[in-house]
Amino acid sequence: MANTFLTLDGVASVLPDGRTLFSDLHESFDDRPTGLVGRNGVGKSTLARMLAGHEAPARGRIGRAATTYYLAQRAADDSASSVAELAGVGEAIAALARIEAGSSDQRDFDAVDERWDMRERLLDALQAEGLGHLTPDARTSALSGGEAMRVGLLGARLCGADYLILDEPSNHLDREARSELRNWLRTWTGGLLVVSHDRELLGDMARIVELSPQGLRSYGGGYAFYAETSAQERDAAQRSLDASKLERKRAEQAMREQQERQVRRQSRGRRDAGDANLPRIMLGGRQSRSEATAGKLEQQREATREALAAKVADAARRVNEDVAPALLVPGTARVARRRVAVLQDVVLPHVRGGARTIDVVLRGNQRVGITGRNGSGKSTLLHVLAGRIAPLSGSIDVPVRVAWLDQRLATLDPARPLIVQMREAAPSVAEDTLRLRLALLGLDARKIGIPTGSLSGGERLKAALAQALVAEPPPELLLLDEPGNHLDIASLEALEAMLMQYEGALVVVSHDEAFLDRLALTDRLSPTPEGWRLLPW
CATH class of the missing domain: 3.40.50.300 (P-loop containing nucleotide triphosphate hydrolases)
Structure with missing residues (x-):
């Protein structure tokens, strides 16, 4: 036991x-x-x-x-x-x-x-x-x-x-x-x-x-x-929603037909009463009973509508809980074979051994995965490419617009709300548009209005992604350091789909080989005792 x-x-x-x-x-x-x-x-x-x-x-x-x-x-x-x-x-x-x-x-x-x-x-x-x-x-x-x-x-x-x-x-x-x-x-x-x-x-x-x-x-x-059971439940929830919508549609049609028949009967009754030349008091009684019956039927129809609407809303809620977040792709033009980064005789700070030095040229049509042991300098290299820290020696030229997301999400100010930081990153984008983009990520009005330090790890990562990708002008080189960390599985799959559509140059550090294999990478950049090596993926 x-x-x-x-x-x-x-x-x-x-x-x-x-x-x-x-x-x-x-x-x-x-x-x-x-x-x-x-x-x-x-x-x-x-x-x-x-x-x-x-x-x-x-x-x-x-x-x-x-x-x-x-x-x-x-x-x-x-x-x-x-x-x-x-x-x-x-x-x-x-x-x-x-x-x-x-x-x-x-x-x-x-x-x-x-x-x-x-x-x-x-x-x-x-x-x-x-x-x-x-x-x-x-x-x-x-x-x-x-x-x-x-x-x-x-x-x-x-x-x-x-x-x-x-x-x-x-x-x-x-x-x-x-x-x-x-x-x-x-x-x-x-x-x-x-x-x-x-x-x-x-x-x-x-x-x-x-x-x-x-x-x-x-x-x-x-x-x-x-995963298999959840997929079956999602399919069942979608079928339940479809069936509820169909049931409501048929019921609405039946109620419309009932109401039309009732109107015809009332009209016919008024004509017959007029032809019968009945006393006014009898005509008034008939009309009152007819109106009472019509009122009861309308109440029944309204109750039916409310019950069907609640049934559809409940089914929709179960489906919407499983809707994956949408990561919007930045609208950058391809930079083809144009050089996006040139590192010559660069010596990286805080790195030991042969991985301290790097010579590499990256072009706009390259999608590079950086792999290697912890502490080998991968994150330091991204910091240097992003211009956040300077190399000890050597020259570096990054002539394109860069978006960078580090492991600690340093681009986010934890003390300020996300919507404020988004407006600063994209001042010409309407706030309604920014709010819509964040809502598609699963970040509602309350979450984007509180300090980002109060968000969960996954929410903070999605917030940092949104901030990086909405920047003006759009980035032509995207640097991501362990972007899958903290994301739930649905968000990770959405990130994979977004990166597949991104048309700029991509450099991503990750230890998740399954994640990297889904990104259609062109090259692998790895530190070795003899220095960094760039090889086809």
Whole structure:
């Protein structure tokens, strides 16, 4: 019999503005590896924090029969400052240092507990993970996204918890690190909940739980079963909508015909009454009864219309929940074989080994995928191409308009609303047009009017994409650093479709080979000990 670690009993989340994010959630989580999926902004990360005890529900209760370890989606951003803190052992190591310096405070001994060798264990784990160049007190701001995620995952191995709650754990990881993560999780014997859009990782789960505005729904089996079942449900919802619309159309026609027959009967009755030369009082009684009958019939028809309209609206709501967001393609002209970037004898900052230097020419007809290990300089190269940081030496020429989206979404100001930043990026575009484009992305009027730092990870990424692609004039070179991170599966598929239609030069960094294979790339650019190599895809 499965061990139940966590239970939800009528759990609800209410946002500071009073809006209900989700409510009346009932579910149990046992020792089956479970994937949590759902659209961006539906509340997956909020639910994960609640399950881990990092956030309290507005209503309901959460039962815990296990110790938990929680890895946040934006691990480095949410940690305090150091590698030890990111690994979840900063408090123990700091307390140990105070004890070694002479502290006798009981709180320090409680923080250390039995972990007197935690500093050595962390150093050994960093070395084994290929992160031996990091120290426990190293600043997280100096880490790449992949390094930060790997340190956070080290914490999951060191913590000794019964239940792991990992929010997008494969984000930023290179191909080898993703494979190692999957292998480790397959051998994990405790409870596991993974919030993810990684279709390979979700395929390893024993069940999938979907969070939607209607609540939680559990699907036995892995991602393939969930995807097949969801597709069948979408088809059934569309058939139900079509049938409801047809039913309403036929009912409307029948009610019109009934009303026409009633009008004819009333007209005929008035003529017959006139011909019969009846007293006025009898004529008035007949007319009153006829009008009363007509009123009742009209009330019945109106009630039928309302019931049919509600039935269609309910069916439409179920269909609309599954409508994929639409990413609009920037309207740039092809720049054909024109040079869009020339790097000559460039030495990249913060990069070690042969990958420090690069010589490359990129043209307008090229679609380049940049792959390689974490920390090898991929993001740094994009920063240099975008003109955000300067090379240590060498020359760089990028004569075209560039749109750039980095891993940390630095182009967005987290303190200001998205609609304000969109107006600044495209001052000649009508605000109604901007709002429509954002609505097609699933960003409604409320979300575009609050600081972007309050949005979910997926919503922030879509916001940054919208801001980059609406810029005037349109970009001729599009630089994307791990654009699939944080996106739900429907949004990821929409991004793939948009990039397939984009006619400018494209340079994209990603560790998701399935995603890259869908982009019709022409070249692969990879760092090697001998330098960067550009080869046909």
